[in-house]
Amino acid sequence: MISLMTSRFDGLTNINHLRETITTRPAPVSDLDCIEPNLAAELFAGVLREIFIPNKFTIEFIAEVVGRAAAHSAMNFDTENHYVNRMYYPSSGEVFPICLTGLAGVGKTETINALRRVMPGPAEIEVGHYQKPHTVYSHWYASARGKASGKQLLMNFLGHEGSTRENVANLLHRCQQRANQDGISLAVLEEMQHVNTGQGAAKVTDLLLTMSGLNIPMVFVSNYSLIHKLLRRNSEDRQRLLSEPRVMLPDAPDSKPWAEYISECIAASNGRIRANVEDLAREVYRGSFGIKRLAVQLLKLSYLEARNSSRMWIGLEDVHRAYSSSSYFSHRDDVEELERQAIQKNKASRLDLRCPFGTPIRSNVIQFARKDRDNRAARAVFEGALTPTERETHKKLKLDSDASPPSTKRRKRPSIEKPTDESLLDAFNEIFDPKVD
Incomplete structure (x- = not known):
C-alpha cells in the first residue's frame, strides 16, 4: 500500500486533465428582475467571480508545482522503510520556495x-508500522492573514499538540515529523502581504524562512508591494x-483566454448582457486592464447603471x-496608472503596480493602451471644438466615440436548401412543357 504515496500523482500533470479539472463555468444567474437592484447586482457579481478560465501560465504553473510535489513524494516515500525513517528522522535542509506574485486581483488566489x-x-495507507490504516494528505495550506510569526503557523499545523512554551526549533522538528507521517508533499502559504502591516518585511522574512525549514516544496503568494520590500532585505534573505x-x-x-472569459460572462448573465x-x-479590458477582479466590479456597476435606466439588460x-x-474611482485610477506605465515605460511612482522583477509588458498590451490614449485625445479635441448647441446635439445623438464601432463583418447569407426530385421535376415542366390556355 505504500505505493499509493507515489501513484496518487499519476496523470495529474496531463495538460488536458488539468484544463478540464480547473475550468469553472457556473450556472447562469436566476431571475434578478424582481430583486432589489443592489442585491441583484451582488448576486450577479457572485456568479461572475466563480468563472475560471485557465490560460497558458496557469496550466504550466500548476503542472510545475504538482510535478515538484510528485517528485518529493517519490523520493521520500517510495518504500515503507524510507517512509518510517523519514517520520522519525526527518532530513535537515531548506528549500527555495516558489514565489507567485502579480497585480492585486489578477487571479492568484483562484490559481x-x-x-x-x-x-x-x-x-x-496500510503499513506494518501502524495497527490500523493511516490517513495521508498531499499538501498543507495556510493563510498568513492574522499570523504574527512563523511559530504561530507551525503551531497551527500541529493543532492541539502545539504548545506556546516550545521554541521554534522544537516546533519545526515536530512539524517535519508530522509532514512526513502524513505524506505532505507541498506547502502553500497565501496572503503574505497581510502579515507585515506597519512592521516592514522582518516578520514576513522570519515566517518564510521558518516555513522553508520544513524541507518540502513550498509556494507563497504575494502582491507586488511586499516583494518590493523583500528586495530591500539582505542578499542572504533574497537568495x-x-x-x-x-x-x-x-x-x-486579444488573447483567446480573455475572449473566452468575456464569452462566459455573457453566458452567465443569462441574457442580461446584450x-x-x-x-x-475590448471595452471591459479598457476599463479593467485585464484584471479579473476589476472586470467583475465593472460589470456589477454596469448592471446597476442599467437598472437605474429602467432596463434589465446591460x-x-x-x-x-x-x-x-x-x-469605480479608485479602480479607474489604478487602470489609468497601469496604462501610463505601459506607454511611457518609466519607473512607476506606485510600487504596488510595478512588477518588482522587471517583467516586460507585452507588446499587444502596449499597442492597446496607446490606441486607447490616442482615441481619448482625439475625442477630447473634437468635443472641445463643439459649440454648446453642437455639444448638446452630439450628446442626444449618442455619437460619443466611446461607443464601439459597429461590426463590419458581412452578414452570412442563408444557405439554399437542397432541391428534391419532385421540385426539380416541377421546375422542368414549368419551363419546357407547353402552356395550356
Missing part, C-alpha cells in the same frame, strides 16, 4: 484554489526567498457610465 483541486485528496519567482500577468486584450463578444471584451453605454462613476 491556488485550482491547484488545490488538482492535488490528490486524503487517502488511507532564499526570491530565487524562484513566477509573475502572473493579466490576459492580453453586446457583441469582441466589443464587450449595454456598452452602461459599461462606459460604470467606468466613469464615482464607485
